[in-house]
Amino acid sequence: MRVIVVGAGVLGTMHAWHAVERGHEVLHIEREAEARGASVRNFGQIWVSGRAGGEELATALRARELWEGIGARVPGLGFRAVGSLTVVKNAAERAVAEAATRRPDAAARGYHLLDAEETRARNPALRGEFAGALWCERDAAVEPRTAQRALKEHLLASGRYTYLGGREVREVVGERAVRDDHGDTHHGDAVILCTGAWLGGLVRELVPDLPVRRVRLQMMQTDPLGEPLTTSVADADSFRYYPAYASDALDAMAAAQAQTPTAAAHKMQLLMVQRADGGLTIGDTHEYETPFGFDVVEDPYEHLTGVVESILGRPLPTVRRRWAGVYAQCTGTTPGPDGEPVAPVVHREQVRDGVWLVTGPGGRGMTCSPAIAETTANGLNW
Numbered sequence: 592m593r594v595i596v597v598g599a600g601v602l603g604t605m606h607a608w609h610a611v612e613r614g615h616e617v618l619h620i621e622r623e624a625e626a627r628g629a630s631v632r633n634f635g636q637i638w639v640s641g642r643a644g645g646e647e648l649a650t651a652l653r654a655r656e657l658w659e660g661i662g663a664r665v666p667g668l669g670f671r672a673v674g675s676l677t678v679v680k681n682a683a684e685r686a687v688a689e690a691a692t693r694r695p696d697a698a699a700r701g702y703h704l705l706d707a708e709e710t711r712a713r714n715p716a717l718r719g720e721f722a723g724a725l726w727c728e729r730d731a732a733v734e735p736r737t738a739q740r741a742l743k744e745h746l747l748a749s750g751r752y753t754y755l756g757g758r759e760v761r762e763v764v765g766e767r768a769v770r771d772d773h774g775d776t777h778h779g780d781a782v783i784l785c786t787g788a789w790l791g792g793l794v795r796e797l798v799p800d801l802p803v804r805r806v807r808l809q810m811m812q813t814d815p816l817g818e819p820l821t822t823s824v825a826d827a828d829s830f831r832y833y834p835a836y837a838s839d840a841l842d843a844m845a846a847a848q849a850q851t852p853t854a855a856a857h858k859m860q861l862l863m864v865q866r867a868d869g870g871l872t873i874g875d876t877h878e879y880e881t882p883f884g885f886d887v888v889e890d891p892y893e894h895l896t897g898v899v900e901s902i903l904g905r906p907l908p909t910v911r912r913r914w915a916g917v918y919a920q921c922t923g924t925t926p927g928p929d930g931e932p933v934a935p936v937v938h939r940e941q942v943r944d945g946v947w948l949v950t951g952p953g954g955r956g957m958t959c960s961p962a963i964a965e966t967t968a969n970g971l972n973w
């Protein structure tokens with residue numbers, strides 16, 4: 592079988608991976624020379640900790656397993672089973688962490704409540720003031736800036752994979768074929784469109800009412816820290832954004848302490864992960880209203896710097912890079928394990944005969960892509 596994959600972000604690349612693994616030929620088409628979208632701009636967090644129970648958690652755990660296996664075969668991914676610490680500073684925040692450890696699926700996530708001393712033992716770089724942390728053993732990290740290229744090199748070595756960069760797919764033509772902006776038509780047995788947050792043009796023509804929105808985030812990266820940050824780190828504001836932490840304790844925390852005005856205005860949390868070169872990737876903000884700003888604004892960076900310095904107990908290394916990224920997120924809901932409405936893991940839709948659009952994994956796309964692509968492959972009997 593010949594599979595055409597459009598879009599060389601992590602979702603397209605993982606579809607290519609599963610097709611090649613199953614013995615098929617892949618033609619991979621990307622409008623830029625290399626991936627340029629959300630997949631190279633993210634934290635590289637394989638983030639199990641905050642996932643909603645049920646399908647979302649199952650997908651993240653399966654993906655975590657796949658990432659580890661792929662990472663063993665593709666060292667350039669930089670897969671590291673670092674786990675994460677969500678640092679808590681007072682009793683209200685600690686209560687949210689404690690409630691999380693009482694979830695029925697807490698053991699699957701590897702949740703443990705740590706006091707301040709145990710937190711420092713796990714991550715000696717954390718010398719600031721805090722009361723403890725929620726440890727999530729299953730969280731991991733990869734290197735987003737190099738991951739797609741490393742996967743591409745591995746796929747090229749299979750002899751069944753062709754990469755066509757600098758070609759924008761403009762049209763689905765006839766059955767199972769696409770035309771690019773050079774006027775070339777490519778025929779396959781299946782076409783998978785993984786075009787990320789590019790929701791206009793081709794995608795709008797195929798699905799005018801796609802239940803997916805765009806979300807913009809601001810990020811930064813520092814010089815090397817000069818010591819290992821042995822785990823990923825989050826602050827208690829992150830409890831507010833992830834479905835796994837919904838609890839009476841979270842409601843009490845939110846009632847007792849508002850976010851700072853900057854954090855509230857930019858819908859912020861702290862997430863921090865150390866890169867292979869020792870630098871720290873730090874974020875983030877969330878912007879939902881379009882048109883998005885074309886510039887990055889400074890207030891969120893000042894806020895994050897303060898939060899990080901309070902946890903590290905030292906000045907932040909010099910910031911070397913600042914950027915923004917946009918991901919696509921499903922807007923609909925689907926029934927969760929107890930019938931409650933939860934966000935779908937991804938939007939997967941057959942848009943023409945033999946042509947599927949897979950998009951909208953949101954802020955968990957880097958985590959879940961290997962498992963999302965596996966589900967596509969299984970569903971199509973590859």
Ligand SMILES: Cc1cc2nc3c(=O)[nH]c(=O)nc-3n(C[C@H](O)[C@H](O)[C@H](O)COP(=O)(O)OP(=O)(O)OC[C@H]3O[C@@H](n4cnc5c(N)ncnc54)[C@H](O)[C@@H]3O)c2cc1C
Pocket residue numbers: 597598599600601602603604620621622623625626627628629630631632633634635636637638758759760761785786787788789793808809810875915916917918919950951952953954955956957958959
């Ligand atoms: C700042 C930021 C931080 C994040 N952090 C995390 C994280 O730590 N963990 C996590 O799990 N998720 C995270 N996410 C979410 C995650 O990055 C995305 O969900 C994921 O990368 C989406 O992958 P994708 O392949 O669908 O899209 P993209 O990576 O955007 O790739 C789409 C590709 O398709 C190409 N393309 C589009 N249209 C065409 C066309 N017509 N023809 C040819 N090519 C086309 C584009 O050029 C692009 O390269 C983050 C996102 C952002 C923005």
